[in-house]
Amino acid sequence: MIAELLEVFFVFLTFFMVAYLVRHYIFTLTILKHANKRGKAHNINGLSYQPRVSILIPARNEERVIGRLLQRITELTYPKNKMQVIVINDASTDKTGEIAERYKREHDYIQVIHRKTSEGGRGKSSALNTGLQNAKGEIVLCFDADYYPQRNIVERLAAEFVDPEVGAVQGRVIVLNEPQNLVTRLVALERIGGYCVDQHAREILGLITQFGGTVGGFRRSLLESLGGWDETILAEDTDLTFRVYLAGYKVRYVNDAECYEEAVESWGEYWKQRYRWAKGHMQCAFKHSLKVATSKRLEFKKKIDGLLLLNVYFMPIFVVLSWVMGAVLSFSKPQWFNLFWASIPISLYSFVGNFAPFFEVGIGTYLDGRTRAQWLIPLLIFPFLYNIPICMKALTDLLTSKILGKNDNHWEKTNHSGNGNSYIMNQNNL
Amino acid sequence: MILSPTLTTFITLLFGVITFVLTMFLPALLELKKPRDAGPRIITENSPTCKMWNQLSISIADMEENVLKQAFTSEITNVLSVLPNLET
Numbered sequence: 001m002i003a004e005l006l007e008v009f010f011v012f013l014t015f016f017m018v019a020y021l022v023r024h025y026i027f028t029l030t031i032l033k034h035a036n037k038r039g040k041a042h043n044i045n046g047l048s049y050q051p052r053v054s055i056l057i058p059a060r061n062e063e064r065v066i067g068r069l070l071q072r073i074t075e076l077t078y079p080k081n082k083m084q085v086i087v088i089n090d091a092s093t094d095k096t097g098e099i100a101e102r103y104k105r106e107h108d109y110i111q112v113i114h115r116k117t118s119e120g121g122r123g124k125s126s127a128l129n130t131g132l133q134n135a136k137g138e139i140v141l142c143f144d145a146d147y148y149p150q151r152n153i154v155e156r157l158a159a160e161f162v163d164p165e166v167g168a169v170q171g172r173v174i175v176l177n178e179p180q181n182l183v184t185r186l187v188a189l190e191r192i193g194g195y196c197v198d199q200h201a202r203e204i205l206g207l208i209t210q211f212g213g214t215v216g217g218f219r220r221s222l223l224e225s226l227g228g229w230d231e232t233i234l235a236e237d238t239d240l241t242f243r244v245y246l247a248g249y250k251v252r253y254v255n256d257a258e259c260y261e262e263a264v265e266s267w268g269e270y271w272k273q274r275y276r277w278a279k280g281h282m283q284c285a286f287k288h289s290l291k292v293a294t295s296k297r298l299e300f301k302k303k304i305d306g307l308l309l310l311n312v313y314f315m316p317i318f319v320v321l322s323w324v325m326g327a328v329l330s331f332s333k334p335q336w337f338n339l340f341w342a343s344i345p346i347s348l349y350s351f352v353g354n355f356a357p358f359f360e361v362g363i364g365t366y367l368d369g370r371t372r373a374q375w376l377i378p379l380l381i382f383p384f385l386y387n388i389p390i391c392m393k394a395l396t397d398l399l400t401s402k403i404l405g406k407n408d409n410h411w412e413k414t415n416h417s418g419n420g421n422s423y424i425m426n427q428n429n430l
Numbered sequence: 431m432i433l434s435p436t437l438t439t440f441i442t443l444l445f446g447v448i449t450f451v452l453t454m455f456l457p458a459l460l461e462l463k464k465p466r467d468a469g470p471r472i473i474t475e476n477s478p479t480c481k482m483w484n485q486l487s488i489s490i491a492d493m494e495e496n497v498l499k500q501a502f503t504s505e506i507t508n509v510l511s512v513l514p515n516l517e518t
Contacts, residue, residue, distance in 0.1 A: 174470060174471050175470055176470055177470075178469045179467075179470070185462075188470065258474055260473065370468065370471065372461065373461075373469055375457040375458055375460065376461055377458075378455055378457075379455070379458045423470060
């Protein structure tokens with residue numbers, strides 16, 4: 001009886017792995033098909049649409065990078081009389097507040113909100129909600145302190161809101177400190193696959209385009225009606241993405257609205273960041289899966305894609321489970337031996353590269369003209385393996401906290417070294 | 431010495447695995463040792479398409495403003511023209 005149950009579960013897991021594999025093949029083929037039409041993606045209808053925009057910048061101990069972003073904000077081409085910039089100094093203990101104040105004195109469209117130690121440090125969502133209370137623009141955009149946008153990014157993102165069905169928008173993230181070390185190089189490859197192929201294909205196919213928490217924004221009226229950011233969820237961006245879709249709006253991805261970010265530079269920081277993403281994503285899966293499946297506002301294809309997206313962080317765990325179960329079955333039932341071996345290449349083929357498989361990363365680098373970066377693709381096996389314990393720990397901790405009724409969803413902030421500054425200086429000198 | 435079939439299989443397998451791993455990772459190791467990749471990608475703000483987009487955006491915005499101004503001015507003129515001349 002147990003062996004039969006194991007067999008059913010094994011087939012179920014293998015089915016899921018194949019489903020993700022097929023999904024990524026569809027994404028990659030879609031991008032290849034549309035590769036020649038990339039230049040036509042501009043939203044001509046939104047060219048003259050210039051609404052008042054509020055830019056929220058949550059910052060906690062970001063003295064190494066906040067000045068770089070604020071300087072860039074002053075260089076944006078969007079009319080300054082239609083821009084409101086709100087820096088939320090989230091109880092920083094370094095010079096973040098002082099630097100922001102200096103920019104505030106020089107530019108009247110920049111505001112700084114200083115949160116006290118008693119109210120700060122509760123995560124990005126909490127800081128963003130404080131910013132939202134003070135936002136006056138029709139559109140609310142968010143940038144993390146370590147980001148560095150292209151000069152016309154606000155025009156690009158705001159243009160999409162000319163369509164009243166668009167509730168949120170997302171731009172493309174590019175790793176700035178990529179040459180730093182192996183970790184930054186691998187994160188950059190993941191980002192290329194994730195944005196240039198994955199997100200872009202979802203936009204083309206009319207599936208669930210994801211708001212990534214930064215380099216994007218919302219229609220303020222919608223954001224307020226949804227109650228702002230949910231402070232109990234660690235992946236506040238994924239949570240809002242699904243709340244926007246469930247409310248009947250769309251999230252649009254703009255591939256050529258580009259912005260630099262500083263990637264994590266060590267495996268320890270990588271763990272911290274991905275653990276938060278995994279746990280938050282799993283929270284969203286528990287919160288939204290049923291709603292997505294039963295929603296009358298979502299088309300069938302969006303439901304399927306939404307469910308796969310929500311449950312993506314369970315997949316590294318499913319992969320390990322399928323290996324273990326396959327091994328057990330191959331010993332107890334020799335005829336299963338071949339199937340067990342079949343599950344390994346399927347899972348590796350689908351998942352090497354942490355949710356953006358190697359062929360997606362390969363096509364992304366090719367389209368970006370980065371053929372030499374493709375040489376590093378085999379090394380994506382390391383983040384793939386590293387994500388297995390990360391996701392297992394995230395699930396264990398989440399289930400433990402649910403069973404014990406404790407909310408220990410502590411926000412672990414990602415530290416930024418400011419090493420990206422040298423690359424910005426190099427590019428400005430080009 | 432004639433190797434036993436088991437040992438021969440083992441050695442062949444080991445050799446195969448080592449060759450596979452080396453073939454897989456050698457390019458990556460070479461790129462790490464002496465990077466020739468041009469990354470990070472330069473954001474597209476200076477591309478011709480982007481500049482064209484900006485110019486078009488600005489000109490349409492200006493045009494709209496001018497059209498609005500003209501419409502407003504002509505409206506005022508029309509109103510003034512029908513008013514009695516108070517000076518006379």
